[in-house]
Amino acid sequence: ELLDLVPLGTVSDVLPLDANYRILVAQGLRRIRAGSCVSGIRALLAVAGRSSEGLTAADLAFGVAPRLNAAGRMDDMTVGIQCLLTDDESAARALALRLDQLNEERRTVEAKMQQEALAAVRHLPDLAPGTVRHAGVCLFDEGWHQGVIGLVASRLKERLRRPVAAFAGADEHTLRGSARSVEGIHVRDVLDSIATRHPGLISRFGGHAMAAGLSLERARLDEFARAFDAEVARCTQGASADAIETDGELTPGEIALDTALALRAGGPWGAAFPEPSFDGRFGIRSARVVGDRHLKMWVEVPRTGRAFDAVAFNHLAEGTAGGYAPPEGVRQLVYRLEANDYQGERRLQLLIDHVLP
Incomplete structure (x- = not known):
């Protein structure tokens, strides 16, 4: 009956997904999808704009975990604990909203610190x-x-x-x-x-x-x-610490929604069992900054006419968008395939991890 908490704790603490943890996380995700979870998880998913239907480990990692962890980072970790322990739906909602507020405060502090850190790195x-x-x-x-x-x-x-x-x-x-x-x-x-x-x-x-x-x-x-x-x-040992490893190139026909759905079904993915990523040359038809730090693009496989929606989350440090020149021409992209559910429609989206020359 506590299995719904296992994937949340495992993913939030970035524990390695070995064979045993993958079984536990998969079963925990199944329980949450079926609605068999504590009120706090439902409330946090709602505040994060995530649906329990089709829930993945990534939804917990990027939607729920930051809000839950914000309590310990910015205020008092008992806020998060209370959210997970309460059986009262309205209390869980109120606590989830408080965690969401703390997460926004955390983002503001983090953005300032990140800019300072990047400035220090340049020296x-x-x-x-x-x-x-x-x-x-x-x-x-x-x-x-x-x-x-x-x-x-x-x-x-x-x-x-x-x-x-x-x-x-x-x-x-x-x-x-x-x-x-x-x-x-x-x-x-x-x-x-x-x-x-x-x-x-x-x-x-x-x-x-x-x-x-x-x-x-x-x-x-x-x-x-x-x-x-x-x-x-x-x-x-002489190797480059900044090397990027991928699972290779996909053919134009493999860059498809069916492939994204097959990869989703192959999860859960996470630490020590990373989601497959691929690389290839793409022409960038258009690129613009959204939300101050994300890069929204429309890219195509050269000489095929096949084009795809793509997004690079957290591509820029907050507050630096003003002087940023979006990429142009043909670039090497490292990406993952995402089945994006939006307004009742499911479409393929490329999640860009790296934009290279």
Whole structure:
């Protein structure tokens, strides 16, 4: 009877979807789709504009989890706990609305921190893709919010395609950090190696392959940054930490709604069992910024006449759309296939992960 909570907890904490977890998450999603879930999950789905019918792990990851986690990041985690524990539908709705408000506050704080982090990154030398220096990036700002540094680290590692550790002040002597990694580099093992090679440098740490938390003395931040960079470089063993792996190219005929539905049925997808992504050359017919940070495009496969709706979520840092020039011409796109249900109609949409030259 608690199985509906399993996919939410598993996806929210980015746990690896091994064989056992996939079974549990799949069965939990099935219960939620059937309406056998706590009032809080129904309320959070409604606030997020998601339907329980056809629910996927991605809906939990991008619709429910950010709102639920916002309580602990911005205020008091008991708000989220109360939302999941109450049996009263109206109380669940009120708590879900409060979580939605906290999530908006979190987004505002995160946007400011992300802009500051990107500005700091521009001052790091030799941070071009494929370079050896700064295999792992370490950043700190006195004004950063402890509850949001993990999200900033996650956004940066997606942009830089290399592990990132972001720090905020815990007190006058201590920094608290959050590290996020890329496929192939186990960030908790990276921290473990640093702790072994540099005893006492890290006060405490914990986590898993893709995410970890740590604390250290303020005075030792530069020492940690050098150790983090060196250890990540050691883990890559000469390979490029910013490499993008895909499942290859699709033929024009395979870029279809039926393929998207088959991939959806093959889920749940998640950490350690990523949703298949593909790459290919596309001509960009049109591109515009929507919602200040998303890129909406109409793309076609060259010389075929086949064109598709496409969107790149969170393609821009918030507040930077004014000076952004949308891509033109023929580009290499890394994308996933989405069966998009909108206003009672189901259509194919390409979810763009990377826009490359």
